[in-house]
Amino acid sequence: MSDAARVDPALDTGRGRGPVDVSASPSAARQPLDLDEVRLEPGFWRRRQEVNAAVNLPAGWEQLEAAGTLANFRIAAGRADGRFVGPPFHDTDLYKWLEAAGWQLAAGSQPELERRVAAAVELIAAAQGEDGYVDTFVQVAAPDRRWLDLDWGHEHYCAGHLIQAAVAVHRATGSRELLDVATRFADLLFRECGPGQPRRLDGHPEVEAALVELYRLTGEASHLELAAHFLDSRGRGWLGAGTHGGPAYFQDHVSVRDARTMDGHAVRQLYLLAGVVDVAMETGEGALLEAAIRQWDDMVRRRVYLTGGVGSQHAGESFGEGWELPNGAAYCETCAAIASIMLSWRLLLATGESRYADQMERTLLNGFLSGVSLEGGRYFYVNPLLSLGEDAVLGRTRAERFPWHDCACCPPNVMRVLASLGHYLVTRDETGLQLQQYAPMRVRTSVGGQAVALQMSTGYPWDGEVEVVVEQSGGAPWDLALRVPGWCVEPELTVGGAPVEAAREGGYAVVRRAWQPGDRVRLVLPMPARLTEAHPRVDAARGSVAIERGPLVYCLEQPDQTEGTSVLDAELDVRGPLEAVWRADLLDGVVQVEADGTAPAAAEDGEPLYAPLGTWRARPRVPIRLRAIPYYAWANRGPAAMRVWIPRSD
Amino acid sequence: MSDAARVDPALDTGRGRGPVDVSASPSAARQPLDLDEVRLEPGFWRRRQEVNAAVNLPAGWEQLEAAGTLANFRIAAGRADGRFVGPPFHDTDLYKWLEAAGWQLAAGSQPELERRVAAAVELIAAAQGEDGYVDTFVQVAAPDRRWLDLDWGHEHYCAGHLIQAAVAVHRATGSRELLDVATRFADLLFRECGPGQPRRLDGHPEVEAALVELYRLTGEASHLELAAHFLDSRGRGWLGAGTHGGPAYFQDHVSVRDARTMDGHAVRQLYLLAGVVDVAMETGEGALLEAAIRQWDDMVRRRVYLTGGVGSQHAGESFGEGWELPNGAAYCETCAAIASIMLSWRLLLATGESRYADQMERTLLNGFLSGVSLEGGRYFYVNPLLSLGEDAVLGRTRAERFPWHDCACCPPNVMRVLASLGHYLVTRDETGLQLQQYAPMRVRTSVGGQAVALQMSTGYPWDGEVEVVVEQSGGAPWDLALRVPGWCVEPELTVGGAPVEAAREGGYAVVRRAWQPGDRVRLVLPMPARLTEAHPRVDAARGSVAIERGPLVYCLEQPDQTEGTSVLDAELDVRGPLEAVWRADLLDGVVQVEADGTAPAAAEDGEPLYAPLGTWRARPRVPIRLRAIPYYAWANRGPAAMRVWIPRSD
Numbered sequence A, B: 001m002s003d004a005a006r007v008d009p010a011l012d013t014g015r016g017r018g019p020v021d022v023s024a025s026p027s028a029a030r031q032p033l034d035l036d037e038v039r040l041e042p043g044f045w046r047r048r049q050e051v052n053a054a055v056n057l058p059a060g061w062e063q064l065e066a067a068g069t070l071a072n073f074r075i076a077a078g079r080a081d082g083r084f085v086g087p088p089f090h091d092t093d094l095y096k097w098l099e100a101a102g103w104q105l106a107a108g109s110q111p112e113l114e115r116r117v118a119a120a121v122e123l124i125a126a127a128q129g130e131d132g133y134v135d136t137f138v139q140v141a142a143p144d145r146r147w148l149d150l151d152w153g154h155e156h157y158c159a160g161h162l163i164q165a166a167v168a169v170h171r172a173t174g175s176r177e178l179l180d181v182a183t184r185f186a187d188l189l190f191r192e193c194g195p196g197q198p199r200r201l202d203g204h205p206e207v208e209a210a211l212v213e214l215y216r217l218t219g220e221a222s223h224l225e226l227a228a229h230f231l232d233s234r235g236r237g238w239l240g241a242g243t244h245g246g247p248a249y250f251q252d253h254v255s256v257r258d259a260r261t262m263d264g265h266a267v268r269q270l271y272l273l274a275g276v277v278d279v280a281m282e283t284g285e286g287a288l289l290e291a292a293i294r295q296w297d298d299m300v301r302r303r304v305y306l307t308g309g310v311g312s313q314h315a316g317e318s319f320g321e322g323w324e325l326p327n328g329a330a331y332c333e334t335c336a337a338i339a340s341i342m343l344s345w346r347l348l349l350a351t352g353e354s355r356y357a358d359q360m361e362r363t364l365l366n367g368f369l370s371g372v373s374l375e376g377g378r379y380f381y382v383n384p385l386l387s388l389g390e391d392a393v394l395g396r397t398r399a400e401r402f403p404w405h406d407c408a409c410c411p412p413n414v415m416r417v418l419a420s421l422g423h424y425l426v427t428r429d430e431t432g433l434q435l436q437q438y439a440p441m442r443v444r445t446s447v448g449g450q451a452v453a454l455q456m457s458t459g460y461p462w463d464g465e466v467e468v469v470v471e472q473s474g475g476a477p478w479d480l481a482l483r484v485p486g487w488c489v490e491p492e493l494t495v496g497g498a499p500v501e502a503a504r505e506g507g508y509a510v511v512r513r514a515w516q517p518g519d520r521v522r523l524v525l526p527m528p529a530r531l532t533e534a535h536p537r538v539d540a541a542r543g544s545v546a547i548e549r550g551p552l553v554y555c556l557e558q559p560d561q562t563e564g565t566s567v568l569d570a571e572l573d574v575r576g577p578l579e580a581v582w583r584a585d586l587l588d589g590v591v592q593v594e595a596d597g598t599a600p601a602a603a604e605d606g607e608p609l610y611a612p613l614g615t616w617r618a619r620p621r622v623p624i625r626l627r628a629i630p631y632y633a634w635a636n637r638g639p640a641a642m643r644v645w646i647p648r649s650d
Helices: A044-066 A069-076 A091-105 A111-127 A136-141 A155-173 A177-193 A207-218 A221-232 A266-283 A286-303 A334-351 A354-371 A410-419 B044-066 B069-076 B091-105 B111-127 B136-141 B155-173 B177-193 B207-218 B221-232 B266-283 B286-303 B334-351 B354-371 B410-419
Strands: A038-040 A386-388 A426-429 A432-435 A441-447 A450-458 A465-472 A478-483 A492-495 A503-505 A508-513 A520-524 A530-534 A544-549 A552-557 A571-573 A579-583 A590-600 A610-612 A621-630 A641-643 A646-649 B038-040 B386-388 B426-429 B432-435 B441-447 B450-458 B465-472 B478-483 B492-495 B503-505 B508-513 B520-524 B530-534 B544-549 B552-557 B571-573 B579-583 B590-600 B610-612 B621-630 B641-643 B646-649
Touching (some): A044 A069, A044 A111, A044 A410, A069 A091, A069 A136, A091 A111, A091 A410, A111 A177, A155 A177, A155 A207, A177 A221, A266 A286, A266 A334, A286 A334, A334 A410, A354 A410, A354 A478, A426 A441, A590 A646, B038 B044, B044 B069, B044 B091, B069 B091, B069 B111, B091 B155, B091 B410, B111 B155, B177 B207, B177 B221, B266 B334, B286 B334, B334 B354, B334 B410, B354 B410, B354 B478, B426 B441, B478 B520, B492 B508, B544 B590
Parallel strands (some): B432 B478
Antiparallel strands (some): A038 A441, A450 A465, A465 A520, A492 A520, A503 A508, A530 A544, A544 A646, A552 A621, A552 A641, A571 A590, A579 A590, B038 B441, B386 B641, B450 B465, B465 B520, B492 B520, B544 B552, B552 B621, B552 B641, B579 B590, B590 B621
């Protein structure tokens, strides 16, 4: 660990950095830009950020009060009487909200939000014990159980979110109060759960990545050492021993270096791997990075939904077996989509390979964004690819968004991603800039010592035309790399109106120039609506197609269909054309995709479940027009039947 | 309840009856035969019974000792020290084993088994408290919690299995010792949990059907009244209130008369409905019977696997949403198949409709029988329709049979069904006999007061020829009804070699004659192998076919396939012929079905999970020969890939 030890940096050097700061990491291939170096301009994502700031964050604060999250801290601080309420990890709802608030404050002064952050930070500091311990569940409800119930107790998990909140608040505002709280707790963790201490391993990974980030901020080697220690401790079957799910649920059935597949609880697995990549970027250990890449490959080849969602099983909120990707029973927890984004981002930074940015794009715009309502303030915990809607005959529906939840992990997790979204859009290295995601934005940064400013204009994700205007650049040449998404077949690139044959390096169109102010780069990513099919081993998508357009996955939702025809019985004629139509009035503005299809001529009720071959092909069907909307926008008009995979007729 | 009250019958009148005795039930349409009235002769089911007696029962007794089931009773009886081990319902493993042993003893003297039964009965009696209470979990581990944890405590559930064991032992052997234990406990239940007592409702139905059977045996009206009371108490949301799954898991979200769908934990739902039908047959209440029929219809139209298995979700071991029938993730607990058989049997007795016998046949020969190994002594708890087999890349496999289990509900449940199988084969009513299931057997009973004897010869389920020879009959005419299975298209019936146009009454071929010894009836049920498809709403079977032959569902298992081709990538050419071949050497003797198909020309590894339409149809495939075995026989050659639904090519 000695080669990675850095001592006593000025803490303020990290001011302005985003969630992952690998500026001093020896094995990072790419660097994120600072918080103030990328500013979203009006457009698709900026709108999501505005709703986040105007609705999600204020409503979230009220929910933290209503749910007792803040009360738990008051009790722990000795300022109120009462009993602990909520799950053992209840503290993290506040920590994630604080992290989101921190990133939000980086966008500028917001007095009401600042007052709430200050109040929360002061309260957490007051709740912290003399020795640095803070975990209101243990402090209030189980004071004699410290570190004794780590399988399910989430003490390290809570510490991780505290650290991430502290890093955010510090980087965004410069305030050190919460950072001091977090650092004292991290130091305690090292003393009481670190190397040489017996079997103190948390059932829910999260603290590993947090500790690495704290190390990046403070330079204190023990934080990195502790993260590595927790990773090295895995694979001995301590967690979940003797229980039904066993150690695999906790990713404790195999060492992190030997793991080959995504296993067990999806959020745990992905948070763990985020920590693995973080440690690998600091230590340079190839085996760690290779293990994470191997598991990421396993995910995208066998265990991820078209939406980027992961978690095929409600039981254990877990990854499924290979190709087990049921539609209605999909779990696809919003937090798991977030965790997948966190992992892919770190792999992108570690390797510079565009496939990680591709997967981020898919996940952000589909399986992540479906987790929050268009108007804000309502969330999905579970994001299925099929809903039967409301039907008295069918019973339960899973299509209701909720304003909060007993286990409210997802809402503040959504908030922290949206508030920090600018962090994930552009990277740089010594050769130049890489435009990883497309949105209207301004970029002001430096490349090889020269100040660079760009403006990106685009109607993305509705329109694949991306225009980049160089507003400032020094005289030295540098590479402008634009990611060509995996879904794009024939990109066109022009510089100053003239077609250029850009180098295609690992998924990027790269133009090297001595850029001048006024230079214009135009990337056209044609996005005709298209049909996608799944690997034949995927039972749930066999004989079906999905509509995609550009980076968006589409779905059929009942409110858009012709009266009297159920999306559950529709078939799509794959020989017919797909027609994309901008609908400003629909769902905050979307491109709708229309297709020809058929529906049964008569009602389906009373049909047998199984019948001789040919039974259903013999049933008369009538032509209908199918209208698809982006998946992220479903369930904003009440519970309704919905499907992503549509049976094909041809 | 007064109209149903019957007082003080001579207990011995019930001697020789099977699991369900509706001989005095006012609303039963059909009667089962007595235990000694139907004897299986050598053939398919007799072989299963012999393995059950020779392997399952003796090994089960050893497992009861090894698992601590018997030890718990010794501790409760004050004969040993120690702590309770196992789940709260651990006692039922012994009770179900005892029930199986009881039915087995009806077949004749078996000294070793009789000694074990006597020892078990004596031990249970010794464990019973002064007031009649017996439940070793509460007695040993939670003596102050009687009736206080009924959501999960299983006290009534345990009582139900005790009662069923006592009924079996009494009917088979005439011994009253266990019956006295059960009756005392039932009387205590009535006093402490019956009408007028507060909210004492068990989270796991089972006692209701048991109490009705005890009422049928003893004539004591309070047993029936208590069963009805438990049914009437449901639907108030007491059970599971405030928990994640809520009351629906426990079928406590809706009253038994208003329920429309199969919901929640599958075994709980089906045991509950068995009790509903039992009460309805005694009280004649139409609303109860209609509710059960409505839910059974929901099951067979939306929530049952082709194998007869039920339970689509590992989470909650539950029924799924409509048409949610994933293959690899299927739960299909063996106990749920048994519970489904119990419900269908009662509905058959209540209504006389052949569709219930059809569903029993499907479930018995497929989703139930898959739960036990061919050689006996190894079991499946979960019976999926797809297995990836053992593969280091894929991780876990669910294809391992186990000799016992921490929650060993299934093994002794299998034993009690196999030991009592003769009970489920033939019924009678005032008009004659109904042959419900086909197997070599001798029947000696009476019809309308005249002694009747038949011999049935058949190679079923391999061969659809069924010959029935009348060996004895009086001079009066009576109806011989032979079920024509729903899968059979063109049955042929001859009497004395001459084709007859039998009346087809509700799924039965019925011949009314003044039968004479020597009369021969021959029913031919042609069973060409056939292809079946599922309703288009079933995601998991879309674009696929299943092979069936007669009452058997087939599957592709890897050991039967050509080296180098995975069943996971096979497609079946639906235009090709299916060829059935008797294979005496294979899996205890099976008819194998062969079909033409294709497999990828090159290995699939590394293929994308999603790709543009047409990607996979463009991949070269080579012809292969597919060889299918009956589903019940899979996983008898070690873990291997298996699938029931096979993608079609045409």
